[in-house]
Amino acid sequence: MTVIYFVRHAHSHYTADEYNRPLSDKGFKDRNRITKLFTNKIIHTVYSSPYKRAVQTVEGIAQEHKLEINTIDSLKERILSKGNLFDFDTAIHQVWRHPNFAFEGGESNEVAKERAITTLQKIILAHPNDNIVIGTHGNIMVLMMQYFDAQYDYWFWKKLSMPDVYQLTFQHFVLSDVQRVWEE
Incomplete structure (x- = not known):
């Protein structure tokens, strides 16, 4: 079985620069809690x-386990619009x-889902029977699920x-179990 841990990013203050938006002070505190959550996991x-x-x-997890972080562009958050939307909640509900x-x-949900699923399937195929952490975002994570x-x-x-x-357990490409492992 392959175990995927989807780690939705910690809090960050909104800026228009999606690529370079850092964690907030609260986000860094939560990152430390996430790192501890994975301390005794393989x-x-x-x-x-x-x-x-x-x-x-996910930096702390990678450092704790002496691993590199492999960034993949197709795992980025879905692009809702190139312009500013008047009401984010209404817009997200519509898509x-x-x-x-x-x-x-x-991107539509279907386009974003296809982009991310193709990558997730390649990861599962490349790492059968491994435990994998994926640093992700809310929308794209739920679309993959x-x-x-x-x-x-x-x-x-x-x-x-x-x-x-969230911990997702796969038997090849079949999802057999989902558990939330984060405690607020």
Whole structure:
């Protein structure tokens, strides 16, 4: 079995610079808690979105286990729109209600899901029977989970914390178990 630990990034203050937005002070404190969560776990490899907040969230895990962080662009958060949206909550709800809808310059749920799932499948194939940490984001994480089980939807996404950690167990490409392992 392959175990994937999706680690949703810790808190960061919003800026328009998606790639370089760092963790906030609260985010760094939570990162330390996440690192402790993984101290006694066997971790074989660490992947991450290239966004700084995602990388920073899993840095402690990688250091603790003496591993490099492999950043992969296709694991980045979904692009909602190239422009500013008037109401983020309404916009995000719309793309979840209509999976093939995309705002100008953005990705639909289906496009973002396909991008990320292709990468996740390659990771699982490359690491059979390994324990893998993936530094990720809320929307793209839930879209990957939804690929395997439709119960992971907008309402599930709304309940996520920042950070959050989910353990997914796979038998080849079949999802056999999901557990939340983060305690707020």
